[in-house]
Amino acid sequence: MKKYNQIAEFGKKLIAVTKVESILEAVAQEAKYLVGADRCSIFIVDSEDKILWTKHSDGIGRIVLGLDTGIVGATYYTKEPQIVNKPYEDERFLANIDKKSGYITKNMITIPIFNSKREVMGIIQLLNKNMSEFNDEDLELLIFFANYISGSLELALLSQEK
Secondary structure (H helix, E strand, O other), X not given: OHHHHHHHXXXXXXXXXXXXXXXXXXXXXXXXXXXXXXXXXXXXXXXXXXXXXXXXXXXXXXXXXXXXXHHHHHHHHHOOOEEEOOHHHOOOOOHHHHHHHOXXXXXXXXXXEEOOOOOEEEEEEXXXXXXXXXXXXXXXXXXXXXXXXXXXXXXXXXXXXX
């Protein structure tokens, strides 16, 4: 219950934030803290250009992927979270990003963020849970978290488009 109360407190702070970049940064930091992950990237869906892109990605520059690319793309298309505790054994894993950045992904979890129309507007990707693998408890907590922050993110993205 403690973590759910923490999410509620975080939500109160998030209400005051209106810039997309600031929301993404705050969400990433909170998500990492909630499950003890090393890195977090938040991918935004651009349906017009058929891409997923990051404005916020720990330790690496902007990432742009096709909607059907990688584990993040699978999350977009299935609208389902993914837990991948052995990414190098998963054919969807984009090892070239690790190679380019010098980072080694040991495990990951991806969670879709839905807008008010139940369309995927973004995906939270967390890498390298400290001391263990991602599990169902993390999944449940992060789904709750993604649902909780979705309204703030949707409003910020809509106001940015104008």
